[in-house]
Amino acid sequence: MAFFIKLSLWALAFVPLIITESVFFPFIFGKVVMIRVFVALVSMLFAVHVIADAEFRRGVYGRLKLVAKNPLFVTTTAFVALSIASTIFAANPFRAFFGDVERGEGLTGLLYFYGFFVYSLLVFEKKDWIWFFRLNLFTGVILFTKALVEISEGAVRPGSFTGNPAFLGGYFLFVIFAALVSFYYSKKEPVWKFFSAAMLPLGTIGLFLTQTRSAMAGLVVGVLALIIYGAFHGKAIMLWKGFSLRTVAFATLTAMIVVGSLFGTTKESPLWQRVPGFNRIANFTFMDATVQTRLISLGVSKNAIDPAKNGMQKFLIGWGPENFSIAYNKYYNPEYYRYEHTWFDRAHNKLMDVAVMNGALGLLAYMGMWISVAWLVFRRKGFSFDMMAALFFGGAFFFNLLFVFDQVSTIIPLFAFFAFLSHVSTVEDVAPATGKEKKAYAIAGMREYATYGSFGAAGLFFTWALIFWTIVPYSQMSTYLTAIGTKNVAGILQNPEAIFEPYTFAQQDIRGHFLNGLTQYYGKAPQLNPLIDDSIRRMEELIAKEPTNPRYFLMIAGAYDRRARAGDGLDYFKKAEVYYHKAGELAPMRQDVMYAIAFNLSFQGRTDEAIAVLRTVLTVDDVSPETHYFLGAILSEKGGDYREALKEMEIAMSSPTYINFRDEQTVNIYQLFLKRTYAARDKDNFLIVAKRLEIVDPEQAEMARQMEDMVRKGQWPAINFN
Numbered sequence: 001m002a003f004f005i006k007l008s009l010w011a012l013a014f015v016p017l018i019i020t021e022s023v024f025f026p027f028i029f030g031k032v033v034m035i036r037v038f039v040a041l042v043s044m045l046f047a048v049h050v051i052a053d054a055e056f057r058r059g060v061y062g063r064l065k066l067v068a069k070n071p072l073f074v075t076t077t078a079f080v081a082l083s084i085a086s087t088i089f090a091a092n093p094f095r096a097f098f099g100d101v102e103r104g105e106g107l108t109g110l111l112y113f114y115g116f117f118v119y120s121l122l123v124f125e126k127k128d129w130i131w132f133f134r135l136n137l138f139t140g141v142i143l144f145t146k147a148l149v150e151i152s153e154g155a156v157r158p159g160s161f162t163g164n165p166a167f168l169g170g171y172f173l174f175v176i177f178a179a180l181v182s183f184y185y186s187k188k189e190p191v192w193k194f195f196s197a198a199m200l201p202l203g204t205i206g207l208f209l210t211q212t213r214s215a216m217a218g219l220v221v222g223v224l225a226l227i228i229y230g231a232f233h234g235k236a237i238m239l240w241k242g243f244s245l246r247t248v249a250f251a252t253l254t255a256m257i258v259v260g261s262l263f264g265t266t267k268e269s270p271l272w273q274r275v276p277g278f279n280r281i282a283n284f285t286f287m288d289a290t291v292q293t294r295l296i297s298l299g300v301s302k303n304a305i306d307p308a309k310n311g312m313q314k315f316l317i318g319w320g321p322e323n324f325s326i327a328y329n330k331y332y333n334p335e336y337y338r339y340e341h342t343w344f345d346r347a348h349n350k351l352m353d354v355a356v357m358n359g360a361l362g363l364l365a366y367m368g369m370w371i372s373v374a375w376l377v378f379r380r381k382g383f384s385f386d387m388m389a390a391l392f393f394g395g396a397f398f399f400n401l402l403f404v405f406d407q408v409s410t411i412i413p414l415f416a417f418f419a420f421l422s423h424v425s426t427v428e429d430v431a432p433a434t435g436k437e438k439k440a441y442a443i444a445g446m447r448e449y450a451t452y453g454s455f456g457a458a459g460l461f462f463t464w465a466l467i468f469w470t471i472v473p474y475s476q477m478s479t480y481l482t483a484i485g486t487k488n489v490a491g492i493l494q495n496p497e498a499i500f501e502p503y504t505f506a507q508q509d510i511r512g513h514f515l516n517g518l519t520q521y522y523g524k525a526p527q528l529n530p531l532i533d534d535s536i537r538r539m540e541e542l543i544a545k546e547p548t549n550p551r552y553f554l555m556i557a558g559a560y561d562r563r564a565r566a567g568d569g570l571d572y573f574k575k576a577e578v579y580y581h582k583a584g585e586l587a588p589m590r591q592d593v594m595y596a597i598a599f600n601l602s603f604q605g606r607t608d609e610a611i612a613v614l615r616t617v618l619t620v621d622d623v624s625p626e627t628h629y630f631l632g633a634i635l636s637e638k639g640g641d642y643r644e645a646l647k648e649m650e651i652a653m654s655s656p657t658y659i660n661f662r663d664e665q666t667v668n669i670y671q672l673f674l675k676r677t678y679a680a681r682d683k684d685n686f687l688i689v690a691k692r693l694e695i696v697d698p699e700q701a702e703m704a705r706q707m708e709d710m711v712r713k714g715q716w717p718a719i720n721f722n
Contacts, residue, residue, distance in 0.1 A: 001045055001048070001049045001053070002049065002056065002123060004045055005042050005045050005046055005049070005119070005123055006123060006124065006128050008038045008041045008042045008045070009038070009042060009116065009119060009120050009123070009124070009128075009132070010128075010131060010132055010135055011034075011038050012034070012035060012038055012039075012116060012412050012416075013132055013135035013136045013138075013139055014034075014135065014138075014139055015031050015034055015035060015408065015409065015412050016031070016139055016143060016160075016161055016162050016171055016409040017139055017142055017143070017161045018030040018031045018033075018034050018161070019161055019163075020033065022477070022478040022481060022482065023101065023474060023477040023478060023481070024101050024102075024477055024481075024506070024509045024510075024513070025101050025102050025509075026163075027159075027161070027162060027163025027164070028101065028102060028103065028104050028163070028407070028408060029101050029104060029474070029477075031104065031408040031409060032104035032109065032408055032470070033470055033471075033474060035112055035113075035116070035408065035412065036112050036462070036465065036466045036470045037466060039112045039115045039116055039119070039462055040459075040462040040463045040465070040466040042115070042116075042119050043115060043119070043455075043458050043459040043461075043462040043463065044459045044462075044463055046119060046122075046123075046455055046458075046459065047455045047456045047458065047459035048459075050451060050452065050455045051452055051455075051456070057451065060122050060123075060451075061451065063121070063122050063427065064122065066426050066427055067121055067122075067422055067426055067427070069426070070372075070376075070422045070425065070426040071368070071372040071375060071376070072369060072372040072373065072376060072418055072421060072422045072425075073121070073422050073426075074368075074372075075365055075366075075368035075369045075371075075372050076114070076117060076369055076418055077114075078365040078368065079358075079362060079365040079366050079368075079369060080110060080111070080114045082317065082358055082359075082361050082362045082365050083107055083110055083321055083358055083362065084107060085317050086317045086318045086319075086320050086321060086357065086358050086359060086362060087106075087107040087320055087321055089313060089317060089320070090319060090320020090321070090323050091319050091320055091323045091326045091327075091548055092320065092322075092323055092326060092546055092548045092549075093320065094505070094545065094546060095320075095322045095323060095505070095546065095548075096320035096321045096322055096323055097321075098469060098504070098505035099321065099322045099505060100322060100505055100508065100509075101473070101477070101505065101506050101509050102345075102509075103322065103345070103407070104408050105321065105322060105408075105411075106321050106322045106505070107321050108465055108469060109408075110321065111461075111462075111465075112462065112465075113411050113412065113415050114415070115458065115462060116412060116415055116416070116419075117415040117416075117418060117419045118419075120132075120416065120419045121419040121422055121423060124419070124420075124423060126185070126423070126424070129181075129420050129423065130181070130182060130185045130186075132416065133178035133179075133181050133182045134178075134182050134192065134195075134196075136174065136175060136178045136413065137175065137178055137179060137182060137195065137196065137199045139175075140171075140172065140175035140178070140179075140199060140202070140203055140206065141199070141202070142161070143160040143161055143162070143168060143171065143172075143206065144160075144202055144203075144205075144206040144209075146158070146160040146161055147159075147160045147168065147206060147209050147210070148209075151209065156211070157210055157211045157212075158209060158210065159210075162407070162409040164407070165210035165211065165212050166210070166212050166214070166215070166404050167404075167406075167407045167409045167410055168206070168210045168212070168409075169207050169210035169212030169214070169215030169216070169400075170212070170214075170215055170218075170397065170400055170404065170406065170407075170409075170410045171409050171410050171413065172203045172204075172206045172207040172210070172215065173203075173207065173215060173218055173219065173222070173393065173396045173397050173400060174393065174397070174410065174413040174414075174417070175199060175202075175203035175206070176199075176200060176203040176204060176207075176219075176222075176392070176393075176396075177389055177390075177392060177393035177396075177417070178199075179196045179197070179199035179200045179203060180196075180200070180385075180388075180389040180392065181386070181389050181420075182195075182196035182199075183196035183197055183200070184385040184386070184389070204219070207219060207277075208275075208276050208277030208278075209276050209277070210277075211276055211277050211279070211280045212404075213280055213281060213284065213403070214399075214400045214401075214402070214403035214404050215400050216277055216281065217399060217400070217403075218395075218396040218397060218398075218399040218400035219396055220256075221395045221396055221399040222392040222393065222395050222396030222397075222399075223252070223256070223392070224253075224256075224395070225391045225392050225394070225395035225396070226249070226252075226388060226391070226392050227249045227250075227252055227253050228249075228391075229249075229377075229387070229388045229391050230245045230246055230248065230249030230388070231246055231249045231250065233245075233382060233383040233384075233388075234246040234248070234249055234383060237383050245383070263278070263281075263282075267281075267282040268282070289339040289340060292335075292338075292339050293336055293339050293340050293344075293348075294347075294348045294349065294403065296333050296335055296336045296339075297328070297336070297344060297347045297348060297349070297352070298347065298349060298352060299333060300327075300328055300331045300332065300333050300336075300347075301327075301328075301347045301349075301352040301355065301356050302352075303331040304319065304327035304328065304330070304331050304356045305318070305355050305356055305359070305360070314327075314359065315359060315360055316359045316360055316361050317358065317359040317361055317362065318354075318355070318356055318357045318358040318359035318362055319356055319357055320357060321357050321358070322345075322357070323357060323548075324344075324345055324346060324347065324353060324356050324357050325343065325344065325345040325549070326548050326549075326586075327356050328344050328345070328347075328356075329343075329550055329586055329587035329590065330586070330587070330588075331589075332587055332588075332589045332590050333589070334589050334590075334591060334617075334620045334621040334624075335621070337590070337591045337592070337621060337624050337626075338621070338623050338624055341592065343551060346405045347405075348403060348404055348405060349401075349402055349403065349405075350366075350401035350402070350404075350405055350406065351363065351366070351367075351401075351402065353405055354366045369418065370394065370398055373390065373394040373418075373421060374391075374394065376390075376421055376422075376425040377390055377391045377394070377421075379425075380425070386424045387424075387425075390417070390420075390421050390424075393417055394417075397410075397414065397417075469504070469505075472502065472504055473504040473505060473506035474506075475498070476498070476499050476500070476504060476506050476507075476510060477506050477509070477510060479498050479499050480492070480499045480510050480513075480514070483499075484513075484517065492514075492531065496534070500538055503541075503545060507542060508542060508546070508549075508552070511535070511538045511539050511541075511542050512539070512542075512551075512552070512555055514535045514538060514539075515535040515536065515538070515539045515555055515556065515559055516555060516558075516559075518531055518532045518535045519532065519535070519558070519559040519562045519563070520562075522562050522563050522565075522566035522568065523566030523567055523568070524566075532563075535559075536556065536559055536560075539552065539555060539556045539559070540556065543556065547582075548586065549586070550582075550583035550584075550586040550587040550590070550593065551583075553579045553580070553582045553583035553586070554579070554580070554583050554593065554596060556579050557575075557576040557577075557578075557579035557580045557583065557596065557600070558576070558596070559576075560572040560573070560575045560576035560579070561573065561576045561599075561600060561603065564576065564603065565603065570604070573600060573603050573604045574604075576600050577597070577600050577601070577604070580593070580596050580597045580600055581597065583596070584597060589620065591617055591621060591624060591626065591627060592626075594613055594614070594616070594617045595614075595617075595626065595627075595630055597610075597613055598610040598611075598613040598614050598630060598634065599630070601613065602634050602637065607634060607637065607638045608638075610634050611631065611634055611635060611638070614627060614630055614631040614634065615631070618631070625651065625652040625655035625657045625658055626652070626657070628648045628649070628651040628652040629648070629649065629652035629653075629658060631645075631648045632645045632646070632647075632648030632649035632650075632651075632652060632669070633645075633649070633665065633669055635648065636649070636669050636672055636673070642672075642673060642676045642677070642685075643685065645673075646673050646677075646685055646688070646689065649669060649670075649673075650688065650692070653666075653692060653696075660695075661696070662695075662696050662697070662698075666696050667693075667696055667697045670689055670692055670693050670696060670697070671693070671697075671721075673685075673689040674686070674689050674690065674693060674704075674707075674721070675721045677689055678707075678711075678716070678719065678721075681716055683711055686708075686711055687708060687711065687712070690704045690705070690707055690708040690711075691704075691708070707719075
């Protein structure tokens with residue numbers, strides 16, 4: 001049975017390869033299901049084995065006594081315990097516990113990752129870890145091959161089976177670490193030694209193909225860590241013909257300095273633009289949109305953990321797992337909208353993620369995990385290849401996490417790294433137990449029942465969570481997407497329980513998609529009206545259960561807006577307004593929320609109020625062209641003096657966002673300006689309008705040029721614009 005436990009844990013080396021098309025976020029949730037299936041299987045096998053096999057039970061108890069003293073085990077366990085506390089007191093406890101489909105985390109996900117950490121630490125011996133790392137090398141080969149296929153098909157930054165180049169880059173850091181460890185332990189196995197050696201450059205090339213700057217910078221930090229370790233411990237380690245590891249370390253450092261200097265002085269050269277990875281580094285500036293949004297996010301995160309603004313509870317234990325977006329929306333910085341319009345659910349800095357979601361205590365425990373890594377490495381006297389490889393990955397991946405966040409493709413490798421380091425620094429460092437010591441590991445009385453109970457409870461929890469909190473949401477998504485994909489919308493009404501009941505963490509994606517997909521048919525397909533009504537009702541149920549996400553309110557408000565515009569009655573504009581204002585309460589500084597409120601007021605004929613809302617937005621953000629565009633559009637509808645409306649529109653249309661923008665509304669607005677400026681004999685503004693019409697309305701460009709020529713000559717003949 002122990003072999004099947006190990007086999008199930010080995011299977012998780014292939015997690016990054018799993019994609020499931022029948023759910024939302026296919027690159028994520030399929031991996032989540034695989035993790036939970038195998039951890040649940042391990043938990044049940046483990047519980048049965050502990051109860052039925054006294055020898056196995058004594059071995060587990062002895063291993064627990066050893067690892068319980070390991071600082072990495074202690075800090076990892078403390079982090080999980082504090083995450084439980086954060087969940088209990090979370091702003092949205094449901095989301096904190098279950099997470100969401102897009103990330104597959106939450107407390108439930110963390111417990112599965114922790115389960116893998118504990119079970120692998122209790123049953124794996126060194127040879128088992130070697131096989132786990134070798135299997136990850138095979139995964140790395142497949143990911144690398146798929147990345148090459150994507151590049152051949154035109155992809156600039158491949159994501160392979162992870163779906164995202166940032167996560168793929170992070171995983172290749174683990175591949176390099178796995179190759180180092182596998183190479184070292186394959187001394188008498190030339191085939192594995194060669195394969196492991198080959199994966200070192202392959203993993204490095206794969207990392208550069210992703211062009212993920214954080215992972216590439218992490219690689220540099222990891223190599224510097226290797227150099228430092230080699231310089232301190234490598235004097236007596238002879239590598240080749242009298243060259244010691246220390247000599248090679250200094251030579252490598254010299255080479256890095258030379259290459260870095262050469263790159264720094266020639267980065268404008270076209271040569272670097274053709275080298276994957278180096279091209280993005282060469283073009284890096286602190287004004288990059290990605291850099292700016294991350295810097296802004298750090299400031300928002302700082303406000304979210306400020307005890308003066310949110311109290312000591314949120315400062316100490318945070319807002320709760322998967323509750324980052326609640327804090328982010330509350331303290332949203334309008335400057336963010338200048339660079340990106342997406343809704344952040346992560347800080348793109350793991351430390352700030354932990355600080356916001358788990359508080360200062362959670363951050364202390366999380367940092368304790370990484371400090372434990374460094375302590376375990378440097379406490380080992382003399383040279384150790386294990387510790388050198390661990391220092392490389394610890395430094396590289398930690399630095400990478402300062403600019404991104406982890407994901408299921410990299411979280412399992414990270415917990416595997418923690419478990420492996422705990423193993424080699426505790427289990428391998430302790431002499432094998434003698435027969436007398438083994439007897440001391442025998443469990444009796446309450447300790448025996450506690451052992452049965454703890455592992456039995458873990459088995460029941462992981463199995464229950466797999467069935468009801470994983471398989472059920474999977475089935476709901478699959479059933480819904482199948483019905484939508486085959487256009488069998490009537491089937492949704494005939495068997496709604498299979499999709500909408502019970503309420504699971506997948507319902508936000510199902511119901512949001514259901515609502516947005518149907519509201520486009522308002523006034524166009526009367527036979528769908530019952531389904532449309534049902535989609536609104538389902539969304540209102542969602543809001544009642546989780547009233548902390550402004551996007552839910554925007555969705556249903558938008559549905560009511562569309563319903564009113566389709567002719568179902570102006571009262572629906574009023575209903576939409578209520579939901580828009582609730583979204584505004586949760587995200588008071590987001591421009592797009594204020595835009596939605598302004599448009600809703602405009603639809604109701606309350607133009608002055610709409611204009612006032614947009615002018616308020618200008619007080620906090622007068623740079624984003626959207627504000628100027630929408631203000632100009634509504635001012636033009638109001639009538640009266642056109643000059644302010646034209647000024648706002650020109651500010652927007654002169655920006656990179658709108659410089660080549662062509663749509664019917666813009667054409668109509670500028671045609672209206674053309675009539676008004678012509679009627680007022682306003683030569684300067686007329687020429688501005690005519691020139692803009694040449695761009696936004698190519699079909700009428702020639703006519704606009706002819707009128708422009710006449711006005712320049714001072715000719716204003718009577719024209720019937722109708």
